[in-house]
Amino acid sequence: MNKQASIDLGQRDIEHLVHPYSNFANNRSGGPLVIERGEGVYVYGADGRRFLEGMAGLWSTSLGFSEKRLVEAARQQLDKLPYSQIFGNRSHEPGIRLAEQLTRIAPEGLNHVLFSNSGSEANDAAVKVVWYYNNQIGKPARKKLIGRYFGYHGVTVASASLTGLTPVHTDFDLPLPRMVHTDAPSHYHFANKDESVAEFTDRIANNLETLIQKEGPENIAAFIAEPVMGAGGVIVPPPGYFDKIQPILRKYDILFIVDEVITGFGRTGEMFGCFTYNLKPDMMTVAKQLSSSYLPISGLLMTDKIHDALAQGSVKNGAFSHGVTYAAHPVCAAVALETLAIYQERDIVSHVKKVSPRLQQGLQALQNHPLVGEARGVGLVGAVELTRSKTDRAAFDPKLGLGAYIQARGLEHGVIVRNIRDAIAVCPPLIINDAEIEELLEGLRRALDDGLDHARKQKWI
Ligand SMILES: Cc1ncc(COP(=O)(O)O)c(C=O)c1O
Numbered sequence: 001m002n003k004q005a006s007i008d009l010g011q012r013d014i015e016h017l018v019h020p021y022s023n024f025a026n027n028r029s030g031g032p033l034v035i036e037r038g039e040g041v042y043v044y045g046a047d048g049r050r051f052l053e054g055m056a057g058l059w060s061t062s063l064g065f066s067e068k069r070l071v072e073a074a075r076q077q078l079d080k081l082p083y084s085q086i087f088g089n090r091s092h093e094p095g096i097r098l099a100e101q102l103t104r105i106a107p108e109g110l111n112h113v114l115f116s117n118s119g120s121e122a123n124d125a126a127v128k129v130v131w132y133y134n135n136q137i138g139k140p141a142r143k144k145l146i147g148r149y150f151g152y153h154g155v156t157v158a159s160a161s162l163t164g165l166t167p168v169h170t171d172f173d174l175p176l177p178r179m180v181h182t183d184a185p186s187h188y189h190f191a192n193k194d195e196s197v198a199e200f201t202d203r204i205a206n207n208l209e210t211l212i213q214k215e216g217p218e219n220i221a222a223f224i225a226e227p228v229m230g231a232g233g234v235i236v237p238p239p240g241y242f243d244k245i246q247p248i249l250r251k252y253d254i255l256f257i258v259d260e261v262i263t264g265f266g267r268t269g270e271m272f273g274c275f276t277y278n279l280k281p282d283m284m285t286v287a288k289q290l291s292s293s294y295l296p297i298s299g300l301l302m303t304d305k306i307h308d309a310l311a312q313g314s315v316k317n318g319a320f321s322h323g324v325t326y327a328a329h330p331v332c333a334a335v336a337l338e339t340l341a342i343y344q345e346r347d348i349v350s351h352v353k354k355v356s357p358r359l360q361q362g363l364q365a366l367q368n369h370p371l372v373g374e375a376r377g378v379g380l381v382g383a384v385e386l387t388r389s390k391t392d393r394a395a396f397d398p399k400l401g402l403g404a405y406i407q408a409r410g411l412e413h414g415v416i417v418r419n420i421r422d423a424i425a426v427c428p429p430l431i432i433n434d435a436e437i438e439e440l441l442e443g444l445r446r447a448l449d450d451g452l453d454h455a456r457k458q459k460w461i
Helices: 003-016 024-030 068-080 093-105 119-136 157-162 197-215 241-251 304-316 330-345 348-368 402-412 434-457
Strands: 035-039 042-045 050-052 110-116 144-148 179-182 220-225 255-259 283-286 298-303 372-378 381-386 418-420 423-426
Touching (some): 093 110, 093 330, 110 304, 119 255, 144 157, 144 197, 157 179, 179 197, 197 220, 402 418, 402 434, 423 434
Parallel strands (some): 220 255, 255 283
Antiparallel strands (some): 110 298, 283 298, 372 381
């Protein structure tokens, strides 16, 4: 695309396109970054610039940007049956095969799948299923759900309510009254002075139990958690965290919903974050890497116990009256099936195990950078946390926009990274190789150096 055409496109964007999670004034003044095409782990701007997509889109394009087999799977399904629905006991082969395949690779006991289109909808469905379930089993008072501060579960009314990030609630009149939040498992952000990681973990587990007591265990239906928090700033749980949380949930008979929307399908170096952290979910949500994000599809997996209650409700009420037009959309399901086949054939989990130490070591090396207070990560996801003082972990004033500045400098050095509060996150496509990891780390390091120069010039440090 020539330069003028690229500028014109930006102008038309400003006039008509509403951007999720964007500052409209910045879009108006600076224009959007228009991406035109992709190849492997790289994307190309409409102005011809090449970027290593260090965020895999939105933590999601696991197989990169030019996987022809996914295109072919979509094409063949479009030719054969471009759409069919699964309400009222209709079905189709791609939907059946995908449900079967997902339950085969999922943590034990998750034998049934309810499909929708996005991670938000899958988590919203989890909330509705939890409420419906408790009504069937004669516990109608059990309706509250516990999320965590910094947790991210999406933007629909219920999933945004489970999300523990203030900007997602502000002026949207959320969270809903039945949603409460407990601690984020971040020692860096929330430990008391001189508190060890083990002491911190004990304290926040005790806080969860105190919250359950306060709200009344008889009123609490479920607890939802991401194995590793993504949009909350890549918060990796401290060792033993989930080993302390899960017995508390069992003690009070509280369902455990694991949100694997980012961590599912190899991201943490196992097929699911559940395997990395030994989680035993009653329900699990998946999306994003389920189809390498080539087409929208998500799933809510559940145990027999929960499914049986839905079945019972469907008989009592005449039907289980929930579902979306595109549930198990045949083309999306065909692409997801091909994605899962590629993961298996190429042993994506072993690939992540092989290349991820280089990413994690590179991030740890950045811990010596004057701006970095903490480097953290697991598998192929990680972040560095910015600080103006390593000794007291002081954050920069968000109004200074240092994180956004570093993110923008990343583009100048050819890498897409993402600023979240004071963190700079990376989450590249799972197919990334060693040389590309070096390139990503180098771009990030240069962007941090630029940030340091900038902060010094502005006398912020
Ligand atoms: C852990 C997690 N859950 C849910 C969602 C929501 O997914 P979607 O944006 O597809 O609605 C996201 C999105 O980033 C996520 O990271």
